[in-house]
Amino acid sequence: MSGMSAHRMASRPDTESTADRLAAIGQALSDPLRVDILARMARQDELACTSLEATLPVTKSTISYHMKVLYRAGLVDIRKAGRYYFYRSRRDVTDTCLPGVWESLAALPVEPEPEPGQDGP
Secondary structure, three states: OOOOOOOOOOOOOOOOOHHHHHHHHHHHOOOHHHHHHHHHHOOOOEEEHHHHHHHOOOOHHHHHHHHHHHHHOOOEEEEEEOOEEEEEEOHHHHHHHOOOHHHHHHHOOOOOOOOOOOOOO
16 A cells, blocks of 8 residues: 555545446455455444454455455545554445445454454464
């Protein structure tokens, strides 16, 4: 995710048609790992990339790729603070396009974060 501003990643069109937005959201939700990430985000306002790195069984570059897909679909915002990235869900987008999806995501089971001092999965 290099080359990103402090508050926003590479620009995404905010004037997309509803059909284009729904298609992008559908594509973003078509991958189980991205659904898992969104389920984690449904439980808190902001999620640190380091939290995902500690709990997901994939590489940092894979997390980065999937976060870009979610960002481009308009489902998350990305913030950089120093060398760390933080992700915030765009519930306004899903509430408009897919009412009730956040409640469904929050109900999905996810692996808990390891306690400090314990190894991840």
